Amino acid sequence: MSTARDVMTTAVVSVFADTPVREIARLLLGQGISAVPVVDAEGLPLGMVSEGDLMGRNDLERVAGTEWWLQLLAGQEEVHRDWPASAHVLARTARDVMSAPVVAVGEDTSVPEIARLLTAHRIKRVPVVRDGRIVGIVSRANLLAVLLSQEETAMSRHENGVLSRALASLDGQFLHRRRPAEAPEARRPVSRSEEELPLAADFRDLVDEFERHEGEQRNALREAAAAQRRQQVKDLIDRHISDDKWRTLLHLAREAAHRGEKQLMLLRFPSGLCIDGGRAVNVAEPGWNATLRGAAAEMYLRWERDLKPHGFRLTASVLEFPDGLPGDIGLFLIWGDTQE
Structure with a gap:
């Protein structure tokens, strides 16, 4: 093909x-x-x-x-x-x-x-x-x-x-690194008092080992999360909003209105899908829509063509701030008065 x-x-x-x-x-x-x-x-x-x-x-x-x-x-x-x-x-x-x-x-x-x-x-x-x-x-x-x-x-x-529709999948699994087992060392005979009274330096070594291991785990988690976000951005750039998908979203919006809700999140996506990493969305800068890419851009254009003339609004907001930076962003269709 x-x-x-x-x-x-x-x-x-x-x-x-x-x-x-x-x-x-x-x-x-x-x-x-x-x-x-x-x-x-x-x-x-x-x-x-x-x-x-x-x-x-x-x-x-x-x-x-x-x-x-x-x-x-x-x-x-x-x-x-x-x-x-x-x-x-x-x-x-x-x-x-x-x-x-x-x-x-x-x-x-x-x-x-x-x-x-x-x-x-x-x-x-x-x-x-x-x-x-x-x-x-x-x-x-x-x-x-x-x-x-x-x-x-x-x-x-x-x-x-x-x-x-073929998309690469992310293998989110990873293995924690383990230190190779050290060969046992010959120990000199110690007195009872030495066995009962360990050195503070030994405790500090244990703390250092724990912190090192924890640091490796945190880094591995960050790397896996970053890789997952990059893959999500790649997928969303090449994912397109079909007519069937759009009709399904409008049906979900109608059901939400029946439940008394005033808005529906149409799409959740990583801030990396925006060309500026979500900065314009975060500060509600005029023209934030121009920073959208992929599925988010298509969602905006669908709203602008089909729903905006009928009184619907579309907003975007940052949903989380990992490490103080914009994380996932939500694209919301609004038909009622909501708290900004």
């Missing part, structure tokens, strides 16, 4: 959040592409900027039509006089116009699953990430030939589903 790794475009052109709109327009024209991902200094995706984002979302900003591209090129032509919003638009940066959060896929995501995502989220392309960083782009054009090929080979639906 073909995956994102097989069909993606690997020569990815990206921009930073503070890249001016004019520079993005030049880049799209020069490279012959219709969109670019927006990344931070570490290469983590923040959003996507397409031709549609640059041209605006209302009729006034689309007055100039195709000519707008020529007007953006430095020194070639003045801005269209009938476009009063143009000066404001040209002063924007990628951060101002990008679409966020980003729907992304892993390298092992199947082609049919990518096609489903493009349809579900009404988008034309998805970045492919490895360890959170973009390594490719899959567009609708990349998918067409592969999808036709899959139809010709009559790939079974079962095989398709199993392979697209």
